[in-house]
Amino acid sequence: MPSPQEISVEKLARLVGTPNCPVLIDVRTEEDFALDPRLIPGSVRRDHRELGWIDDLAADATILICQKGKKISHGVAAWLRNRNVPADVLEGGVEAWRMSGLPLVPVSTVPRRDAQGRTVWVTRARPKIDRIACPWLIRRFIDPGAVFLFVPAPEVEAVAAEFDAMPFDIEGDVQWSHKGELCTFDVMVEAFGLTSEPLLRLATIVRAADTARLDLAPEAAGLLAASLGLSRMYSDDLEQLEAGLLLYDAFYRWCRDATGETHNWPSAKRQA
Template sequence: MSILSGTSNWPTVVAATRCFKFEEEARSIAGSVWRDHMQTQAWGPDLGKLGKPIVVYCLHGHNVSQLAVARLRAQGFDARHLEGGIDAYEELGGLVLKQRGPEVPLLLPQPTRWISSGRPGIDGLGFAWLVRRFIDPLAEFHFVEAEWVADIAAEMGAIAFDVEGADYGCHGANCERGSVDALLESFAITDPALQYLARIISGAESSQLELEPQSAGLLAILAGLSSLQDDDLAMLEQAMLIYDALFAWCRHVSHQSHSPASERVAS
């Protein structure tokens, strides 16, 4: 299952660990959400809308996750438990979050909310992609005028990002440490492919194109996307595929040499 991590094919993964144990462990599979295993009837509205198979895990894959799966199947969901639980997943090299960032609650039986200024840039779009793929696949994003971000965040219980003064914001004169860097650091994510992607994003956001050769391409593609799309949420959905592809390149393709098309045809 870990090979699907960070892609649109990742299933809906749910931690059903008992709440006291989940708080004690403070450990979760990246890209999963927590839900009460005794309240599966309340899972449907959020989890069902993704239209994906549901994979439920607990610590060891025993009674807690299997109870939740039995109830979900009785409700008509395509659900299964993760054999061996989070322990086995981590042993096999799957990405596990062992630390939570500021303002992001550990036990929240509903989607997290995030807010930033309108017309999100390279770093802001990358941040939203990272949240959706590795922190909360159900996350809600809102974009408003910059001057109202803090007020609206407080009123709706949202987490501000990619704005001045936010924990998840740019730091340095040229945004040397952006919101993506802040998120990776706060969740202690050291995955090499994500760190590589963060450098590409940083180079594109700060126009320091010498950081990584791919920064120039990302800058050009997202500048073009911004010129085509004036709806922030629609632009985010389109940017998700771009970041999916770039992450896949960082993870699986970056080490391969690239030959011209004529050489590939000849071979």
């Protein structure tokens, strides 16, 4: 049983990937991190010896993560609470998360962060499916503060070079784009080590809708229709992205929690 200031691996696993997930802060020592340079999805590295970053932290809730959930995470959590920032500790730390077989993101796959600690991405304007699905995956599982730039297709690579942004979902020899029959969302799920059953199920739906192979998943037609509808509702790509995040939140929760549920109207009782 976790203490009142701890959260269990099982409970955190239910929060990761949802808009209600607290800010996750990895405070492992450099030595411990070097043993396994992977992050719990959505977490960010911070130095427990230099706590100046606390003053810039804007969060309603935080969870501190160290190797075993002992002195380092409890100490930093206490400092956060001292600054009126609610803070809990992951029970058992990264070791307990890893032993539970839950996904960990290789830090080598995450782009370099800017001076504000954010990853910056650039893609083609007027997104439909992949260019909303990928930002959703990044915001929910890689970097909640990620910045997305939408520009005309011919300018993507030049903008990427000029503004040190990571291009995605464009034609050409780039890291984050379609590979064979896989769409960019598929590629990211695999590269980031996020191959849980719900995300693989969602990846199939996204691929089916994005590549016009609606036979791959019966839900794909609904995602395609909703995505095209959003593109007609919003002329501003960033406003469309914010609306699309909610759409993918709903699809993810269906993939994770509701695939066995059916609608019951008209009810069997009324039919009888």
